[in-house]
Amino acid sequence: MDKKYKPSKEYLAYLDSLPKSFFVTVLENSYNEHIVYDADGKILYVNPACIRHYGLKPEEMINRNNADVYQGYWTPPGLDVFYVKKDTAFLRQYFIPSDSVFYTIGVPVLNEEQDIEMIIGTVQEEPVKEWDVDYNKKSRTSKSHFKSEEIPLISVSYQYWKIVSELKEVSESTIPIMLLGESGTGKTYMAKYIHENSHKEGLFMALNCAAIPEALLESELFGYAGGAFTGASKAGKVGLIEMANEGTLFLDEIGDMPLSIQAKLLDVIENKRYLPVGSTKMKYVNTRIITATNKDIDQLVAEGEFREDLYWRICTFKAIIPPLRERVKDILPLATFFLKNFNLSYNKSKRFSKEIISFFQEYPWPGNIRQLKNLIERLVVTGRxxxxxxxxxxxxxxxxxxRFPDYQKSGVGFNKRVDAFKKELVQKAYEQYPTIRKLAQALEVSPTTAQRLVEKYCKEVSERSSEM
Ligand SMILES: Nc1ncnc2c1ncn2[C@@H]1O[C@H](COP(=O)(O)OP(=O)(O)OP(=O)(O)O)[C@@H](O)[C@H]1O
Known part of the structure; x- marks a missing residue:
């Protein structure tokens, strides 16, 4: 609806006077598909045009997730428009099972808090030629300025898009960003995405601090002056920090960076300057630093392995990318996205069976998105x-x-089981060690983590002990 349009009282009264059956008749007989989702992508309503489009009756689609219905293909580019820009999205969707192209226009409806309440979509087949031309013009001008054709972010989770939306707000500044999350959750991918969307002119450079020996790490990062050491090139070498000038430097596994280099990095962040190895001439740069780690960095700080002053600078903005098992809804969209891409690359037309989709959603994916992606590539390439x-x-x-013989049948998901186990462990330890310091030692976590665990799991225990 046009956002400026406010219906008059008389018109609203007229609408009120029409019986509900009138609206049902209109919607149910419309040639175009009308589909309504809640904020999580669950289908709340769809009219019978869906039978023509997917071979499914409305009653078979209601309460299912969008991605589940579009099995074999999922087009999420509109999601950032919905969740980040909170605006109308124009999408061209290809539905693999029927080999058809649909045009979808999705309009988000916001509640009073400006959060998405529902998304109203209209779907139609390839439009007539003349309209097609207009449509293309329109779709080009409506392109979101916070999305990347090169790096499509696949997620249907509101939580995930909230993180993206927050990252958007800091992406154009030079505020350092720290990405936390298990291996394979997409930290490097997100760093590239932030760079692509930050309108920076310079390059994106990445370095894994754990993969390089200390002596080399310093010259890789800061470069060196000509003849700085035996074997050094006469012309010297430009470091990654300079290569990423006016761009982004992504430092993965920052927790493994040696203390001596941490001091130099702090100077880069605070004063935008550094000395190349063997040089006496300061260099000045304007490089956005994004760091990532899957280590408990609080603990490294507590143990003196990581400089506290650097920690406070690099974690000015911290985003935690949740593991795949905590965003089960994303598994199918990701799986179908990888399936589509690998089908294209290997010239195959593989499809998932129903049971394998359930398995994907139940398996805990310890290697996260990387594991899922590699598995799908293997499944596309192998097998008849x-x-x-x-x-x-x-x-x-x-x-x-x-190894988990009953977790498919029990109805108790992996997350709930892991959570119950954590709760039991933390509560038992807290009963035995009722101070944060001792509990942290017993569980081998940092005091901050111990405090968080107590707040999350030990409310009942502390209430019990205060009653006694
Ligand atoms: N939102 C996403 N949409 C599509 N693909 C994704 C997404 N996030 C991650 N990926 C894919 O998952 C793979 C693993 O991501 P990435 O290498 O960024 O993980 P990581 O967290 O940096 O891992 P590590 O900590 O081991 O370095 C990449 O190949 C990337 O293509």
Whole structure:
């Protein structure tokens, strides 16, 4: 709806006077598909045009997740428009099972807090030629300025897009960003995405601090002056910090950076300057630093392994990318996205069986998105026939399903089980060690983490002890 449009009282009264059956008749007989989702992508309403589009009746689609219905293909580019810009998205969707192209216009409806309440979509087949021309013009001008064709972010989770939206706000500044999360959750990918969307003119450079020996790390980062050491080139070498001038330097595994280099990095962040190895001439740069780690950095600070002053500078803005098992809704969109891409690269037309989709959603993915992506590539490349079924899984995964023989049937998801286990562990330890310092030692975590765990899991225990 036009946001400036406010219906008059008389018109609203007229609408009120019409019976509900009138609206039902209009919607149910409209040639175009009308589809309404809640903020999580669950289908709340769809009219019978969906039978023509997907071969599914409305009653088969209601309460299912969008991605689940579009099995074989998922087009999430509109999601950043919905969740970040909170604006109308124009999408061209290709639906693999029927080999059809649909045009979707999604309009987000916001509540009083300006959060998404629902998304109202209209879907139609390839439009007539003349309209097509206009449509293309329109879709080009409506392109979001915070999305990347090169790095499509796949997620249907509101939580995830909230993080992206916050990152957007800091992306154009030079405020350092710290990305936390388990291996394979997409920290490097997100860093590239931030760079792409930050309108910086310089390059994106990345370095894994854990993969390089200390002596080399310093010259990789800061470069060196000609002849700075035996074997050094006469012309010297430009470091990554300079290469990323006016751009972004992504430092992965920052927790592994040696203390001596940490001091130099602090100078770069605070004063935008540094000395190349063996040089006496300061260099000046304007480089955005993004760091990542999957180590407990609070603990490294507590143990004196990481400089506290640097820690406070690099974590000015901290974003935690949740593991895949905590955003189960993203598994299918990601899986179908990878399936589509690998089908294209290997010229295949594989599809998932129903059971393998359930398995994907139940498996805990310790290697996160990386593991899912690698598995799908393997499943597309290997095996006969077009269906990817449970039989196609590699042995190590079939073994895994046996290790949790009842988790598919019990109805208790992996997250709930892990959470129950953590709760029991923390509560028992807290009963035995009722101070944060001792509890932190017993659980081998930092005091900050111990405090967080107590707040999360030990409310009942502390209430019990205060009653006694
Ligand atoms: N939102 C996303 N949409 C699509 N693909 C993604 C997304 N996030 C991550 N990926 C894919 O997942 C893979 C792993 O991501 P990435 O290498 O960024 O993880 P990481 O957290 O940096 O891992 P590590 O800590 O081990 O370095 C990448 O190949 C990337 O293509």
């Amino acid at each position: 026939g077009n269906e990817i079924s449970m039989k196609s899984l590699p042995d190590y995964l079939l073994e895994e399903t046996k």
